[in-house]
Amino acid sequence: MAEVTVYTSNTCPYCTLAKNYLTEKGVDYTEKNVQTDKEARKELMSMGHMGVPVLVVDGQEIVGFDKEKIDELLGE
Numbered sequence: 535m536a537e538v539t540v541y542t543s544n545t546c547p548y549c550t551l552a553k554n555y556l557t558e559k560g561v562d563y564t565e566k567n568v569q570t571d572k573e574a575r576k577e578l579m580s581m582g583h584m585g586v587p588v589l590v591v592d593g594q595e596i597v598g599f600d601k602e603k604i605d606e607l608l609g610e
Contacts, residue, residue, distance in 0.1 A: 536591050536592050536607065536608050536609070537592055537593075538556065538561055538562070538564070538589065538590070538591050539564045539589070539590040540552055540553060540556070540563050540564070540566070540588075540589050540590075541567075541568055541577075541578045541583070541587060542565055542566070542586050542587055543567060543586050544567065544569050545569075546587060548586075548587050549587040551599050552599045552604075553565065555599070555601065555604065556604075559610075561608065563589075566578075568586060581595065583595075585597075587599055589604065591607035591608060592607065594607055
């Protein structure tokens, strides 16, 4: 099973779509909310990103909610 992290915020509709999509596919993930978690915000910025969602699948980053890229990195 892939290791998946989702960087989110409270007001991001695409974050919700990404999380729901992963849940529908039965994929476990770790959510890091950049609004409530300073460390998560620092991590995201250190990767060079300012917006969410950012998904990290086995070390590979996906910026935004991109179903095709998610499926590709999950090997589906």
